[in-house]
Amino acid sequence: MAGDEPGQEASPERQTAELGAGQGAAQHSAEAGAAEDRIKPGQLKTETGEPSADDKPEKHGITPELVQTFLDRFLPAGNRSVVKAYKYWPVATLGEGYTTVRKVLEVTYCDEVKEKEEVVNFVVKLPGGMFVKECRDFGLYEREVVMYAQVVEVFRQLLTSRGQPVLLPFARLAYGTMLKDGQILDERGQLAADQRLGEMMVLEMLTGYEVVDKKVGFDLDHVRLVLPAMARFHAMGYVLHQKHSERADRLRSVRLEMPDDLSQFGLALKPILAVLEHEGLLSEAAAVDRVTSANHFIDGFNRTFTEDLDVVTLVHGDLWISNMMFKYRTDEDGVRHPEDIKFLDLQTSRFGDPAFDIIYCMLTSTRRALRRQHFRDMLSWYVAAFRTQLEELGEKPDQLAPWLSVDRLYSMYGNALSNSWIQAEQVVQMLFSSEEDRSLIFSSNDKEAAPKAIQTMTERWLAGKCTPELTVRILEIIDELEEFGCLK
Ligand SMILES: Nc1ncnc2c1ncn2[C@@H]1O[C@H](COP(=O)(O)OP(=O)(O)O)[C@@H](O)[C@H]1O
Ligand SMILES: [Mg+2]
Structure with a gap:
């Protein structure tokens, strides 16, 4: 609920942003460790976890076809983009994210209109931690998908219809699944093609954004x-x-x-x-x-x-x-x-x-x-x-x-x-x-x-x-x- 119950892998005494900005971020880990005693608000470094042997996208039902679906739903309508490759690795979970596990999904695709290769990073959020059942009873996973896919979408439409720029304080959702009455629905509320999928959210990764040291607090x-x-x-x-x-x-x-x-x-x-x-x-x-x-x-x-x-x-x-x-x-x-x-x-x-x-x-x-x-x-x-x-x-x-x-x-x-x-x-x-x-x-x-x-x-x-x-x-x-x- 409060999102603050530690999962097994949490190490609460450490303070690290979880931006997971690609492998390049891994080299910041050492600096982040050295600086962690004296971090000021807004000065956290990024860090990613190391991929582990069992950290395969297939384990979470993420097939090449599904990655293509993420991309199609995320990119503007009418784009013609084809997934070329993707990588998957855990976001280091240090002291937060107690109701989910998060992975970075880096997708390389070819934009066939621009004839150019591009890379996009997603954060994949999956149920995890000690309280999965309680979270489900409390509707946490389902509610988050509904909020992103439907409520934020209404905000977007209201702003657009007034000619206002859509500056919403949320990452964009590329894809989501939720469990409803024993069935897996996609973010649009339709029956997901693959009923073996679990709950999942695929969000735009907020590259360039950082978390503030929660022990210091906001200035x-x-x-x-x-x-x-x-x-x-x-x-x-x-x-x-x-x-x-x-x-x-x-x-x-x-x-x-x-x-x-x-x-x-x-x-x-x-x-x-x-x-x-x-x-x-x-x-x-x-x-x-x-x-x-x-x-x-x-x-x-x-x-x-x-x-x-x-x-x-x-x-x-x-x-x-x-x-x-x-x-x-x-x-x-x-x-x-x-x-x-x-x-x-x-x-x-x-x-x-x-x-x-x-x-x-x-x-x-x-x-x-x-x-x-x-x-x-x-x-x-x-x-x-x-x-x-x-x-x-x-x-x-x-x-x-x-x-x-x-x-x-x-x-x-x-x-x-x-x-x-x-x-x-x-x-x-x-x-x-x-x-x-x-x-x-x-x-x-x-x-x-x-x-x-x-x-x-x-x-x-x-x-x-x-x-x-x-x-x-x-x-x-x-x-x-x-x-x-x-x-x-
Ligand atoms: N879209 C995103 N881009 C970058 N980092 C993210 C994103 N979503 C989550 N994170 C990182 O993961 C942490 C936990 O995510 P959150 O959505 O709060 O999960 P939980 O519901 O488990 O608390 C955040 O504090 C942030 O560091
Ligand atoms: Mg949280």
Whole structure:
């Protein structure tokens, strides 16, 4: 769900972009390793994994004919291109991508009109990690294909019909398959020719884009790009909901079953209580204890992801630093500035309260000091971009979205915070846990072992053995909850 449960091969302490920019990127690995202690936002190097003997495209049903299909669907209509060769290798999975495995597919083709050989790189995303069944129950794989192939397609059409450039913060989908009622459908919702295929997404590889060090978090320069991009996404989702609601019915039909054992969830929050108790914050611990039960989580979830709210937009649902990539420009002084952004990982997108995305992004990916100093500015960037996007879609913001103001957004943030902070905290807890704590939780697939592991971890944390970074981050979140009156 939060996309933050480590797969077996994840090495969370390392920070590496996963751009996988071809074999040339492999030579960056050594530099990336040396630099990883002191990486600033936007300075991650790229790295690819080494192909392994069993890393054959056929293993995932990728035949030469299918590669030709990827190409035909990806290139503009009417092109005449023929696949000449392709290579397949894993994207190094270092600390993220916990619900999928990703491969790079490099395709060399001949453009028969231009009589030229060209190369295109795709990222192939396949189910993987420890929670494939849960992801399927929660509709994650299906939802992502539907989002890319249908919802983003509606955005594209809305923008085109207004004569607007189609500048969407998403990679383009070349091909996708989803499992629906035991059958494999392609991204258009048609029965896939080969029913032996599994779920698969084939996306344009975002060459030239990088991920930011998730432990450092965003600086103001990045937030200035992130919030407007989020606002534009929300605004398009708002128009979709208000004016073309039936075009989102396929998204609504994606199966969504809560994992049956949510007791694990409340349990996983016990360590925060331990930190608060260790820090002597007993009244805060008592308040957190009240609001972190599994029931409270379900309530909050149901209140956030419903279409029965005053303001409903599409909500990305997992919009944190690890699910965004940036392109940079370098100014005269050699300083790099982010100038373009892409959102990844549309697995949890649904209609709901836009404040969720803001809260989740802020708490997981920025520091409290930055928010304290600039929070209203940040919200004003969001409001301005939302407004511009509505105008670009031919709408009158004052009529279609009379609620849109910084003050209103501020209160929406405060209201949603008490429901939404828990999901962000889970990500933070995972991100800043020590290797020892993580392996306690994830060393076993056995559900029975989890309560014991959490008990041991809680005891360690009560004894002050939580990482100092995590203590600081938890206290920052608690501080924010207090400011908004969520711990009363
Ligand atoms: N289209 C893409 N181009 C380049 N890198 C990508 C692309 N898609 C994913 N990645 C890399 O893979 C990582 C995980 O991808 P994501 O879609 O978030 O998978 P998951 O759903 O498993 O979290 C991203 O953080 C990014 O580094
Ligand atoms: Mg992800």
